[in-house]
Amino acid sequence: MREMSKTFSLFFIGERKVKFSSGDFFFKTLVTGCAIIILIYASLLLAELFSGSKLSFERFGISFIFGSSWDPVNGEYGALPFIFGTLVSSLLALAIAVPVSLGISIYLAELSPRALRAPISVILELLAAIPSVIIGLWGIFVLAPFIRDAGNILENLFGFLPIFRGPSYGLSMLTGGVILAIMIIPIISSVSREALSSVPQGIKEAALALGATRWEMIMMSMLPYARSGLLGAIILGLGRAMGETMAITMVIGNVPRISPSLLAPSYTMSAVIANEFAEAHDYLHESALIEIGLILCFTTLVVNALARALIWKIRARGGYP
Amino acid sequence: MRTKILAGVVVLAAAVLLAGYFLSYSAPKQVEPEEPVVLNGAGATFPYPLIDKWVHEYKLIAPKVTINYQSIGSGGGIKAIADKTVDFAASDAPLTDDKFRELAGILHIPETMGAVAVVYNIPGAQSMMRLTGEILSEIYLGKITRWNDKKIVSLNPWAQSLDKEILVVRRSDGSGTTFIFTDYLSMVSSEWANTVGKGTSVSWPVGVGAKGNEGVAGAVKQNQFSIGYVELAYAIKENFSVAAIQNREGKFVEPTLDSIKAAAATASPKLPKGDQSWADVSIVSPPGADSYPIASFTYILVYKDQPNKAKGEALAKFLWWVVHDGQKYSSDLAYAPLPSEVVKLNEQTLKLLNYNGEPFIK
Amino acid sequence: MKSDKLQGFGKRKAIDRLMTVLSFLCVLVALVPLISMLLTVVTKGVLALNLDFLTQLPKAVGESGGGFGNAIQGTFIVVGIACLISLPIGIFSGVFLSEYGANSIALGVRFISDVLSGTPSIIAGIFSYTLVVKSFGSWSALAGGFALSLIMIPIITRTVEESLRLVPLEVREASLALGIRRWRTILNIVMITAKAGIITGIILATARASGEAAPLLFTSGFSNSWASSLTNQPVSTLPVMIYTYAISPFEDWRAKAWAGALVLMILILILNVGMRFATKGKYSWRNF
Numbered sequence: 001m002r003e004m005s006k007t008f009s010l011f012f013i014g015e016r017k018v019k020f021s022s023g024d025f026f027f028k029t030l031v032t033g034c035a036i037i038i039l040i041y042a043s044l045l046l047a048e049l050f051s052g053s054k055l056s057f058e059r060f061g062i063s064f065i066f067g068s069s070w071d072p073v074n075g076e077y078g079a080l081p082f083i084f085g086t087l088v089s090s091l092l093a094l095a096i097a098v099p100v101s102l103g104i105s106i107y108l109a110e111l112s113p114r115a116l117r118a119p120i121s122v123i124l125e126l127l128a129a130i131p132s133v134i135i136g137l138w139g140i141f142v143l144a145p146f147i148r149d150a151g152n153i154l155e156n157l158f159g160f161l162p163i164f165r166g167p168s169y170g171l172s173m174l175t176g177g178v179i180l181a182i183m184i185i186p187i188i189s190s191v192s193r194e195a196l197s198s199v200p201q202g203i204k205e206a207a208l209a210l211g212a213t214r215w216e217m218i219m220m221s222m223l224p225y226a227r228s229g230l231l232g233a234i235i236l237g238l239g240r241a242m243g244e245t246m247a248i249t250m251v252i253g254n255v256p257r258i259s260p261s262l263l264a265p266s267y268t269m270s271a272v273i274a275n276e277f278a279e280a281h282d283y284l285h286e287s288a289l290i291e292i293g294l295i296l297c298f299t300t301l302v303v304n305a306l307a308r309a310l311i312w313k314i315r316a317r318g319g320y321p
Numbered sequence: 322m323r324t325k326i327l328a329g330v331v332v333l334a335a336a337v338l339l340a341g342y343f344l345s346y347s348a349p350k351q352v353e354p355e356e357p358v359v360l361n362g363a364g365a366t367f368p369y370p371l372i373d374k375w376v377h378e379y380k381l382i383a384p385k386v387t388i389n390y391q392s393i394g395s396g397g398g399i400k401a402i403a404d405k406t407v408d409f410a411a412s413d414a415p416l417t418d419d420k421f422r423e424l425a426g427i428l429h430i431p432e433t434m435g436a437v438a439v440v441y442n443i444p445g446a447q448s449m450m451r452l453t454g455e456i457l458s459e460i461y462l463g464k465i466t467r468w469n470d471k472k473i474v475s476l477n478p479w480a481q482s483l484d485k486e487i488l489v490v491r492r493s494d495g496s497g498t499t500f501i502f503t504d505y506l507s508m509v510s511s512e513w514a515n516t517v518g519k520g521t522s523v524s525w526p527v528g529v530g531a532k533g534n535e536g537v538a539g540a541v542k543q544n545q546f547s548i549g550y551v552e553l554a555y556a557i558k559e560n561f562s563v564a565a566i567q568n569r570e571g572k573f574v575e576p577t578l579d580s581i582k583a584a585a586a587t588a589s590p591k592l593p594k595g596d597q598s599w600a601d602v603s604i605v606s607p608p609g610a611d612s613y614p615i616a617s618f619t620y621i622l623v624y625k626d627q628p629n630k631a632k633g634e635a636l637a638k639f640l641w642w643v644v645h646d647g648q649k650y651s652s653d654l655a656y657a658p659l660p661s662e663v664v665k666l667n668e669q670t671l672k673l674l675n676y677n678g679e680p681f682i683k
Numbered sequence: 684m685k686s687d688k689l690q691g692f693g694k695r696k697a698i699d700r701l702m703t704v705l706s707f708l709c710v711l712v713a714l715v716p717l718i719s720m721l722l723t724v725v726t727k728g729v730l731a732l733n734l735d736f737l738t739q740l741p742k743a744v745g746e747s748g749g750g751f752g753n754a755i756q757g758t759f760i761v762v763g764i765a766c767l768i769s770l771p772i773g774i775f776s777g778v779f780l781s782e783y784g785a786n787s788i789a790l791g792v793r794f795i796s797d798v799l800s801g802t803p804s805i806i807a808g809i810f811s812y813t814l815v816v817k818s819f820g821s822w823s824a825l826a827g828g829f830a831l832s833l834i835m836i837p838i839i840t841r842t843v844e845e846s847l848r849l850v851p852l853e854v855r856e857a858s859l860a861l862g863i864r865r866w867r868t869i870l871n872i873v874m875i876t877a878k879a880g881i882i883t884g885i886i887l888a889t890a891r892a893s894g895e896a897a898p899l900l901f902t903s904g905f906s907n908s909w910a911s912s913l914t915n916q917p918v919s920t921l922p923v924m925i926y927t928y929a930i931s932p933f934e935d936w937r938a939k940a941w942a943g944a945l946v947l948m949i950l951i952l953i954l955n956v957g958m959r960f961a962t963k964g965k966y967s968w969r970n971f
Binding site for chain 2 (some may be wrong): 033073074140280282
């Protein structure tokens with residue numbers, strides 16, 4: 001970024017300044033304007049969320065974040081179980097999806113025969129288009145029974161570990177994490193594949209010329225070069241995972257309780273909003289749900305900030321752009 | 322080259338949009354040129370198939386009138402009619418007193434009835450499970466956890482051999498079905514009323530939450546020894562095993578269209594007028610030997626004073642048709658037709674619809 | 684010494700082969716559930732798929748025939764509006780972040796865009812309801828398109844920015860050295876080079892938006908007739924129809940829901956293949 005700006009500013013170092021270009025001016029205004037529209041969009045959204053959650057915030061204050069009972073009848077609301085559910089299910093999804101997507105994108109960018117690349121890519125992108133409700137239905141009828149049976153096995157073998165404790169019903173945190181992983185693999189792998197494909201030939205050849213095997217070439221030259229693109233892909237995938245509503249609510253069990261076991265049902269922030277918003281009869285309930293939406297925004301913000309700090313650190317250590 | 326591609330894409334997009342726009346004109350005309358009227362409604366998902374049937378049938382009778390219904394949930398419908406973005410709303414539960422006061426001039430018109438069926442998945446079950454409200458509430462409170470519990474066995478001796486944990490399934494999303502079910506449990510169990518209460522969303526002590534009727538149906542189907550509650554239509558269409566519930570008179574009644582009608586008939590003398598608050602109306606656990614104890618009305622909500630003459634008239638005529646001729650389409654779709662006392666009550670209510678004081682139906 | 688080198692090399696080669704196999708396994712691991720889903724959709728949906736389905740209006744339950752004709756039309760319209768809004772904003776914002784982005788506004792925009800990408804689709808719908816439906820007083824295709832654009836813009840912005848960033852600096856410098864203006868450089872050289880990445884982003888965003896039902900429930904809604912207005916009438920779309928029919932208790936409706944999902948996927952497939960075909964890589968950096 002800075003390098004590019006410096007390049008452009010070289011114009012002014014010489015004796016002659018470049019003539020003012022109206023094309024440049026209008027173009028810059030255009031793109032800046034579009035970027036500002038995004039800021040306006042976001043501010044409006046945030047304003048809506050703030051005003052909608054005012055009632056709930058006045059009633060519960062900061063203890064809303066730490067409260068763990070969710071009782072619409074008696075007017076008690078607490079967001080902790082949902083925050084837990086969203087974080088754990090999204091991180092679980094990432095833990096599964098990132099290695100798999102990386103493997104896929106490396107395969108497609110480098111290792112696969114040319115002829116296979118287009119078909120596999122097309123199938124993957126197609127799967128980004130399956131409506132969430134269909135994925136949810138598939139989850140109920142195919143995935144949940146599978147996980148229930150797998151969970152029974154896990155419980156028999158490793159039941160002494162808290163994460164595999166408890167009866168396995170198929171509608172659980174594990175099922176939620178897996179279905180989210182399935183949904184975000186197309187995004188992460190497509191964007192990563194593009195990033196890897198854009199590594200200049202010269203860099204790859206340099207590594208090979210030094211005697212690296214193909215895999216070593218990938219690790220040493222392609223991955224570092226495409227690092228920022230890969231991280232962008234992961235952030236997009238994470239965003240999708242945290243915001244997914246329909247499919248996950250159909251398989252996660254929807255129980256607002258914090259449990260260490262992966263086989264126990266759980267509940268996420270987006271799921272509770274999707275489930276209860278359309279039927280919320282009183283203003284406090286609605287306001288509590290909107291406040292959860294606000295907290296979700298902040299959670300996404302925090303996670304993204306951490307990811308950015310990570311890449312900034314890597315860049316400061318002298319990696320590629 | 323790039324410009325050509327860009328231009329091509331833009332032209333294609335414009336062509337698609339325009340095609341869509343003009344296709345509507347070349348499509349068969351649905352309204353006659355003079356005075357076509359469009360009515361918009363939104364609300365409960367439960368009556369949606371029936372409302373959809375009505376919309377189609379009514380179009381054959383009154384081709385000038387187009388009706389769109391958004392099946393988004395009772396709360397969404399109530400919000401929409403509060404914002405006046407629709408002409409009528411549908412709700413599974415009556416408006417609370419607060420909401421009723423807020424939506425001044427709103428009318429309640431029960432348009433059909435449904436019931437909540439208790440379904441279960443017990444492989445090798447020897448006969449229909451009989452349950453009382455008390456047992457149901459204890460199952461959902463988590464106090465009865467196994468199928469061979471003494472209380473269940475006392476009514477169903479064949480359950481003695483079922484030493485299995487009960488998997489409790491309930492709704493995760495807010496819904497009228499939950500409202501009716503919890504209303505019933507509150508009525509038959511003071512412990513339930515004091516700890517959990519009734520509502521479209523409640524804090525469930527136990528159980529796994531499934532989304533929608535179809536989610537509960539799916540969960541019960543996929544898991545043995547589970548129990549759940551669904552709208553009757555789902556129980557019928559999926560061939561579920563349904564429990565017979567003991568009603569107030571002590572008889573064990575299955576949910577059928579007749580037992581629902583019986584429940585409504587006994588409740589009708591106590592129903593308020595259409596323009597009053599229906600917040601306390603409930604036909605769960607009614608008197609009557611043939612009544613099914615977990616039944617309910619579902620309501621259409623409209624404003625008494627209509628802002629637009631043509632629309633208001635079309636709306637009044639449509640609703641009049643719904644409560645009379647429309648009822649004959651109910652049974653095929655597993656909805657119970659309104660008993661005649663309720664139809665008469667609705668007639669009085671519909672006569673209140675007016676434009677500037679001038680009623681549409683005299 | 685010779686044997687040492689060969690030994691070391693053997694191990695490295697083994698790792699190389701192992702990793703190749705592993706990455707292929709990753710592809711399989713991902714493809715298995717995805718193909719399972721595809722098969723489910725195809726087997727359940729193909730039976731209900733016929734010409735009637737594609738061209739007729741929906742009928743009531745229990746009546747034979749009828750179809751998703753207006754939903755298909757509606758999807759084109761609503762996604763079309765969403766594209767009209769989100770493509771310019773998303774692409775140009777991506778350009779801004781990549782080419783002009785060394786300042787604090789850019790930092791803010793990039794950050795906000797990432798946060799927006801995590802917005803649950805239902806909130807996008809509620810937002811659009813408050814902004815558009817309430818102002819116009821009615822459900823509309825415009826409201827639906829607006830809600831979808833909220834979901835599409837962060838995806839497009841991100842992918843465009845990353846694709847442009849991957850174009851090496853030398854390309855820009857060469858172009859500027861030739862005296863080409865900055866804006867021409869960006870439009871004609873840099874963006875063309877990054878074409879593949881940009882197209883991928885657009886396809887992903889459009890595919891995602893076409894399949895989302897939650898933002899459309901409160902905005903463009905559902906209708907039994909052909910769309911004839913963009914701003915004052917609810918418009919039927921494929922994801923909403925699929926959602927409504929899939930959760931009903933009626934067998935014939937559910938079969939139609941699966942068929943609808945199949946149609947949606949075929950449409951995305953056509954879009955995908957079409958876009959890639961139309962922009963075959965004469966100008967890709969990879970060919971240099």
